[in-house]
Amino acid sequence: MESELTHRNHTTTATQQQSPTLSPRSNPWIPVGNWKAPFVYMAQKQRLVFVLIGIAISAMFFNSFPVTMSSLSQQASRSENIESSSMTRRVLYEAFQEGFRGRSVGGKVALGLKKKSLRIVVTGGAGFVGSHLVDRLIARGDSVIVVDNFFTGRKENLMQHFGNPKFELIRHDVVEPILLEVDQIYHLACPASPVHYKFNPTNVVGTLNMLGLAKRVGARFLLTSTSEVYGDPLQHPQVETYWGNVNPIGVRSCYDEGKRTAETLTMDYHRSLGIEVRIARIFNTYGPRMCIDDGRVVSNFVAQALRKEPMTVYGDGKQTRSFQYVSDLVEGLIRLMEGDYVGPFNLGNPGEFTMLELAEVVQEAIDPNAKIEFRPNTEDDPHKRKPDISKAKQLLGWEPTISLRKGLPLMVNDFRQRIFGNPKTVIVGGGAMA
Numbered sequence: 001m002e003s004e005l006t007h008r009n010h011t012t013t014a015t016q017q018q019s020p021t022l023s024p025r026s027n028p029w030i031p032v033g034n035w036k037a038p039f040v041y042m043a044q045k046q047r048l049v050f051v052l053i054g055i056a057i058s059a060m061f062f063n064s065f066p067v068t069m070s071s072l073s074q075q076a077s078r079s080e081n082i083e084s085s086s087m088t089r090r091v092l093y094e095a096f097q098e099g100f101r102g103r104s105v106g107g108k109v110a111l112g113l114k115k116k117s118l119r120i121v122v123t124g125g126a127g128f129v130g131s132h133l134v135d136r137l138i139a140r141g142d143s144v145i146v147v148d149n150f151f152t153g154r155k156e157n158l159m160q161h162f163g164n165p166k167f168e169l170i171r172h173d174v175v176e177p178i179l180l181e182v183d184q185i186y187h188l189a190c191p192a193s194p195v196h197y198k199f200n201p202t203n204v205v206g207t208l209n210m211l212g213l214a215k216r217v218g219a220r221f222l223l224t225s226t227s228e229v230y231g232d233p234l235q236h237p238q239v240e241t242y243w244g245n246v247n248p249i250g251v252r253s254c255y256d257e258g259k260r261t262a263e264t265l266t267m268d269y270h271r272s273l274g275i276e277v278r279i280a281r282i283f284n285t286y287g288p289r290m291c292i293d294d295g296r297v298v299s300n301f302v303a304q305a306l307r308k309e310p311m312t313v314y315g316d317g318k319q320t321r322s323f324q325y326v327s328d329l330v331e332g333l334i335r336l337m338e339g340d341y342v343g344p345f346n347l348g349n350p351g352e353f354t355m356l357e358l359a360e361v362v363q364e365a366i367d368p369n370a371k372i373e374f375r376p377n378t379e380d381d382p383h384k385r386k387p388d389i390s391k392a393k394q395l396l397g398w399e400p401t402i403s404l405r406k407g408l409p410l411m412v413n414d415f416r417q418r419i420f421g422n423p424k425t426v427i428v429g430g431g432a433m434a
């Protein structure tokens with residue numbers, strides 16, 4: 001009976017069938033005892049070329065997606081504490097996702113490939129500080145998604161980026177969850193001035209949602225906390241290790257205690273879930289794009305002096321504050337995000353001014369005849385505020401560079417344009433005159 005091979009017109013020669021040099025079990029094409037045979041085999045039909053291409057592809061894959069067994073097992077062991085098998089699966093999945101995205105901060109970059117630009121979400125990016133931060137991130141080539149509900153922010157602060165494919169703006173309230181694929185989260189969304197924050201205490205729920213997002217997508221999370229966590233401080237200047245003196249039930253408490261809780265949540269997510277976090281405690285900051293008439297002292301004085309209204313000083317005017325120009329703060333925030341330290345870090349200008357001294361600087365910049373009007377002080381107004389920034393200097397290599405006398409005129413120009421519409425317009429007796 002014909003074999004199947006012969007049936008398909010394959011002929012087997014007698015020599016092949018009987019050759020004693022062929023191994024009956026292994027590859028029949030490699031003669032036994034011939035050491036050159038594997039090399040000859042590899043050299044045939046361009047097999048060597050295919051093997052080399054395979055090695056190159058695997059090398060590129062592992063360079064681009066740096067999931068190491070150690071990182072997987074680290075994450076898995078963390079999840080052991082949580083003692084939940086479903087959690088373990090999720091952590092492993094997230095670790096893989098993190099590696100697969102290959103964009104985690106500090107991750108390996110494939111040889112010969114340029115470092116990828118980051119995708120960053122800035123909550124509250126339409127506000128004063130947020131919009132300056134967005135300018136810097138876009139300028140360095142990152143893709144930025146702003147999430148803002150425009151409670152105190154303005155689209156005008158971001159119009160310079162409209163049409164840029166690396167910029168997106170989403171109207172969204174951070175008290176509702178949102179899912180975005182990002183590498184870093186700068187969480188600024190929160191009304192920062194007393195007239196606004198009383199009506200919108202977003203700190204706790206908003207922070208919780210953003211930490212949830214950070215956990216889900218493996219992003220690094222930066223919280224913009226505040227010097228208000230020190231309350232009316234009994235220690236001066238304030239060091240990060242000081243726990244503060246805060247009234248938990250006062251009119252300012254929703255802000256002070258809200259930020260303190262936000263810090264607590266941030267550290268809990270870091271400790272128990274391994275989220276990469278950073279905490280900045282921001283001291284009074286001023287500059288262009290600040291909300292006019294929002295009750296913050298610098299914007300109040302500047303707007304009043306420009307409108308020829310008396311500058312309102314609450315109390316005796318001897319309470320002190322330190323004033324930081326916004327570009328210094330943005331530099332500090334970026335260094336903190338990119339650095340290796342969680343914080344908290346005080347970010348502020350240690351130059352200390354009484355309210356009366358501030359009023360004098362505003363008079364110098366706008367109108368030497370601007371008047372001052374005293375009013376009773378507001379509840380829980382801190383007597384002194386001055387950051388100790390030794391930690392930021394030492395670990396972030398950061399310190400402010402712009403003095404109040406240099407920064408204030410830049411803000412005045414912006415306010416003048418926004419109040420009068422024309423920088424050359426002069427105000428007389430409360431009415432505008434060209």
Ligand SMILES: NC(=O)c1ccc[n+]([C@@H]2O[C@H](COP(=O)([O-])OP(=O)(O)OC[C@H]3O[C@@H](n4cnc5c(N)ncnc54)[C@H](O)[C@@H]3O)[C@@H](O)[C@H]2O)c1
Pocket residue numbers: 123124125126127128129130147148149150151152153154172173174175187188189190191192193200202206224225226227281282283284285286291
């Ligand atoms: N500017 C300062 O002197 C100062 C000092 C300490 C801390 N901070 C902190 O820095 C951050 C930014 O402050 P800022 O001065 O730019 O204030 P801002 O009011 O100008 O900006 C806050 C932004 O957050 C947005 N926002 C508010 N609630 C929101 C919500 N629920 N969902 C989405 N967006 C929301 C606002 O619309 C606004 O665009 C705040 O977290 C603030 O607490 C600022």
